[in-house]
Amino acid sequence: MTGSLRIEAQVQRGPRARFTYDDRPVDAYEGESVAAALWANGVGHATDCAGQWPSSDMPDRGPPWRVLFCMMGVCQQCVVVIDGIHVEACRVLVRAGLDVRSV
Amino acid sequence: MNHFDLVVVGAGIMGVTAALRAADGGMRVLVLEQDSAGSRASGVNAGTLSLQIKRVSLMRYALAGYAWWKDAGDAVGFKRTGSYTLAFNASEEALLDERMRLKIAAGAPIEFVSPATVRAAESALCDRIVSATYCADDGHADSTRTGVYLRALLHDAGIELRERSALLGIDVGGVGYTLRTAHENVTSTNLLLATGAWLKPTAALLGADLPIEVRVNTVTATERGPSLLGAGVGHATGLLTLKQKSNGSFLIGGGWQGRGSPETGRGEVVGETLLQNLRLARFAVPGIVGFRILRSWTGFEAFVPDHYPLAGELPGIPRAYVLGCVRGGYTIGPCIGTLMGDRILGREPALPLFDPARVMKPQIAMHENIDSPLRTRSPTLPIA
Amino acid sequence: MKKNGSDIVVLGAGPAGSAAAVEASALGLYVTLFDENPVAGGQVYRQSPGIRSTASSQEQVQGDALGAALTASTVDKCFEHRVWQVERLQSGFAVHAVGPEGPVVREARALIVASGATERQFPIAGWERQGVLSLAGATVLIKSQRMLPGRNVVVAGSGPLLMVVAAAIIEGGGTVAAVIDANPRRAWWADMGALASRPDLLARGAGWIRTLVAHRVPMLFSHVLRRIDGNPAVSRVEAVPIGAGGAPLPDAQALSIQCDSVCTGFGLLPSTDVTRLVGAAHIFDAVRDTWQVKIDADQRCSLAHLYACGDGTGVAGAAAAPWQGRVAALAAAHDLGILSLGVAVEKMRPARRQRDIAARFGMAMARLANVRPNMVEGITDATVVCLCEGITRATLDAAIDLGCVTQNDLRSATRCGMGPCGGRLCEDVTSRLIAARTGLSRQVIGQPTGRPPLRPVDLNTLAGTFDYDSLPMAQPSPL
Numbered sequence: 020m021t022g023s024l025r026i027e028a029q030v031q032r033g034p035r036a037r038f039t040y041d042d043r044p045v046d047a048y049e050g051e052s053v054a055a056a057l058w059a060n061g062v063g064h065a066t067d068c069a070g071q072w073p074s075s076d077m078p079d080r081g082p083p084w085r086v087l088f089c090m091m092g093v094c095q096q097c098v099v100v101i102d103g104i105h106v107e108a109c110r111v112l113v114r115a116g117l118d119v120r121s122v
Numbered sequence: 123m124n125h126f127d128l129v130v131v132g133a134g135i136m137g138v139t140a141a142l143r144a145a146d147g148g149m150r151v152l153v154l155e156q157d158s159a160g161s162r163a164s165g166v167n168a169g170t171l172s173l174q175i176k177r178v179s180l181m182r183y184a185l186a187g188y189a190w191w192k193d194a195g196d197a198v199g200f201k202r203t204g205s206y207t208l209a210f211n212a213s214e215e216a217l218l219d220e221r222m223r224l225k226i227a228a229g230a231p232i233e234f235v236s237p238a239t240v241r242a243a244e245s246a247l248c249d250r251i252v253s254a255t256y257c258a259d260d261g262h263a264d265s266t267r268t269g270v271y272l273r274a275l276l277h278d279a280g281i282e283l284r285e286r287s288a289l290l291g292i293d294v295g296g297v298g299y300t301l302r303t304a305h306e307n308v309t310s311t312n313l314l315l316a317t318g319a320w321l322k323p324t325a326a327l328l329g330a331d332l333p334i335e336v337r338v339n340t341v342t343a344t345e346r347g348p349s350l351l352g353a354g355v356g357h358a359t360g361l362l363t364l365k366q367k368s369n370g371s372f373l374i375g376g377g378w379q380g381r382g383s384p385e386t387g388r389g390e391v392v393g394e395t396l397l398q399n400l401r402l403a404r405f406a407v408p409g410i411v412g413f414r415i416l417r418s419w420t421g422f423e424a425f426v427p428d429h430y431p432l433a434g435e436l437p438g439i440p441r442a443y444v445l446g447c448v449r450g451g452y453t454i455g456p457c458i459g460t461l462m463g464d465r466i467l468g469r470e471p472a473l474p475l476f477d478p479a480r481v482m483k484p485q486i487a488m489h490e491n492i493d494s495p496l497r498t499r500s501p502t503l504p505i506a
Numbered sequence: 507m508k509k510n511g512s513d514i515v516v517l518g519a520g521p522a523g524s525a526a527a528v529e530a531s532a533l534g535l536y537v538t539l540f541d542e543n544p545v546a547g548g549q550v551y552r553q554s555p556g557i558r559s560t561a562s563s564q565e566q567v568q569g570d571a572l573g574a575a576l577t578a579s580t581v582d583k584c585f586e587h588r589v590w591q592v593e594r595l596q597s598g599f600a601v602h603a604v605g606p607e608g609p610v611v612r613e614a615r616a617l618i619v620a621s622g623a624t625e626r627q628f629p630i631a632g633w634e635r636q637g638v639l640s641l642a643g644a645t646v647l648i649k650s651q652r653m654l655p656g657r658n659v660v661v662a663g664s665g666p667l668l669m670v671v672a673a674a675i676i677e678g679g680g681t682v683a684a685v686i687d688a689n690p691r692r693a694w695w696a697d698m699g700a701l702a703s704r705p706d707l708l709a710r711g712a713g714w715i716r717t718l719v720a721h722r723v724p725m726l727f728s729h730v731l732r733r734i735d736g737n738p739a740v741s742r743v744e745a746v747p748i749g750a751g752g753a754p755l756p757d758a759q760a761l762s763i764q765c766d767s768v769c770t771g772f773g774l775l776p777s778t779d780v781t782r783l784v785g786a787a788h789i790f791d792a793v794r795d796t797w798q799v800k801i802d803a804d805q806r807c808s809l810a811h812l813y814a815c816g817d818g819t820g821v822a823g824a825a826a827a828p829w830q831g832r833v834a835a836l837a838a839a840h841d842l843g844i845l846s847l848g849v850a851v852e853k854m855r856p857a858r859r860q861r862d863i864a865a866r867f868g869m870a871m872a873r874l875a876n877v878r879p880n881m882v883e884g885i886t887d888a889t890v891v892c893l894c895e896g897i898t899r900a901t902l903d904a905a906i907d908l909g910c911v912t913q914n915d916l917r918s919a920t921r922c923g924m925g926p927c928g929g930r931l932c933e934d935v936t937s938r939l940i941a942a943r944t945g946l947s948r949q950v951i952g953q954p955t956g957r958p959p960l961r962p963v964d965l966n967t968l969a970g971t972f973d974y975d976s977l978p979m980a981q982p983s984p985l
Binding site: 024025026027028029030031032033048049050051052055058059085086087088089090091092093094095096098103104105106109110112 | 542544549554555556557558559560561624625634635636638639640642643644646647648651652653654655656657678679893894925926927930931961962964966967
């Protein structure tokens, strides 16, 4: 995927806010959810996707986490860890210095 | 032909194991179930298979029941994990000491272990343990698999199972018992009521008044996460069971009470009580805070005043039997159900059964055999 | 833990819940409104504080008006609160939530449920990949986050959101590789009678389609996606034509389409989690093909002092929602003794009329998304049906064949629907799988038992700080 996913026309964003995801810096704007910000930065949970589907047949594997699906806190696909707590990334608004970890 | 040697009402663990035994002894058996096989207490409990939490007098039954689950193996997700019972203060320590000594004397392979030993084995446990016991044979199974497993057992034994067939009434006389269901009527020589939390109203269809009450036990499941706990965890009071399943999710139990009754269908979780249960779990395993709660539910558990099972012929109602009210029925159920099957076949069961007459007010005999040996047997409390 | 009483608690600050709350508070009742989001709007008027579209839109105007009315009212607004438990009490209801300051309990004499709807999903082989999102999720991403799901997007499924999302992607500067609609082209015109009742919305819809035509977006009608490929994220899809019943046509040529994202969805499903939790009666609506809470003409549920409004009662759209909310508030006020029957009826009459008129368009739109009965035939054995637990169709079919023919049974036996999403993504399709395999009706297959928490809640927040010695331990179990 090339090019920015952020729509530039006719939008007013909040100030920039940089946070970290597994210690990697992520550039975002206030008002964005962590899920959307990760998505806009091309973040994906690459290793789990390709043919290694975790399932109840492999009970020790956790569920797959992807960056976003429903964007409304329902599907639980976007869960991340913040302050040791599991939370839906689509429900957390970015703020500068936020330390986000993958599950 | 709709006539059977035995109709079992209730396709939970006890009803089904009784049915299996009776069929194995040559009886033509039908099992009726108002909902789905193994879908109530048998299928919604926390799956704990622990000798440590069993009543002293029921230890031999627990050992036999445990063997049944072990034999079921992978089909029910049986796991021998060992478990610890913990005490966090002086009064709990005294309670643990008193109770476990009696259970050990009753034959349970339980030993006292030091808090240091416990924490070395299970580093996720808190550092407030004052005393502890351990049983290496303890473990758990996945109670959600009960229904499928029971159905398979009945199918393999050639026993007919009719689900979503509520019992509407029982008529006595003629060929024996006539059972009216939502579908067609069936008749039977022998009748076994094994309807768990619904045993009181079911027995009332025969005019038998059983002093059964129902507990509403709460169980909670968390999401999956890293493996923190290998063994099961219990509490000196019995008010906490905690285990981490192989898929990484925790099951939290301990008999904290929800609200509701079998008449209304399913019980309700009481938020305030749930929080106390969760606090106790968190106290025992602090790392559990990293796991979100996904689901909390209740299951009904019937009991009579002395908290011992009911397993025997109803006084004055020949060839009508009741089976139920077992505290810790998941472990013990298969044993008592099998013994009941033997009794119905006319055999002497390997362990004493539990005469329902002991809990019933004396009644005028409704039938001829008021002097039958079964009728005049005095209440039985098994002793270790 | 804060614990105090209200007259009415309203769950959900979308158009229905907000209108209900404002109406009830205007009648002098003490109303508490809970919503998980930081601002009102629900899904249809979704906004993020901090990001603002400078293009004017009807939705933005309506959403702002909703927020303004709430602000001006005396409603006690509990935003950013996740409700996890609702209990029935002698005196009404107790609502348990967790908010920014920790756990909260609010008791109320009456409860108005306005928790809206979620999107119906149909599993597609490979839909677990990065780059696949729901149509509703894409709508949120584009409208409230001002981001594209991809640069070259396939939009697939059924219903009005298909065109909404496709047009929004183009307006946002992206490309739509194809629109894959499970319905035939004529389905869009089938309900013209009802659609014509809102010429403004009809014109807007025509505008979306004009945008797509002008950008030469390939539109495949009576098609579904058979698979989504990519390693690891989406790179192409395959689409196949389906017959009148919804099953893929045998021997039909699959079309391969390059893309970097897939947005998919098949209409809306009323959220029944709260109403199931408290034990209200539900019905399966054969026309809408969804379960919904059973209500009377005044939005009353089967339990005393329980009301429901908005898409949770059956998808009827954003215009009907506020009228439903007003009717529910009036009914609740009457039942609490605040309004006499005469006054209540007089106020309700115009609201009910507006509600029923507005619902015609919304219901017609909803019907556009209906799923054909044989669509499940297109789900392959290896397709993951339960995303949370990774359960394939093959596993489900095997369990169904072993007698697991109710929602509760199938969940217990396979764990499908027992993961973090609580079955919200898979319940509809698993019921269809059971129905297809057994011939049982949706009523017999049933819904799963409602259980708390309504959403996952972390133990840290729930349990809070406590003193071990103050835990109320009951009697130890008998020895």
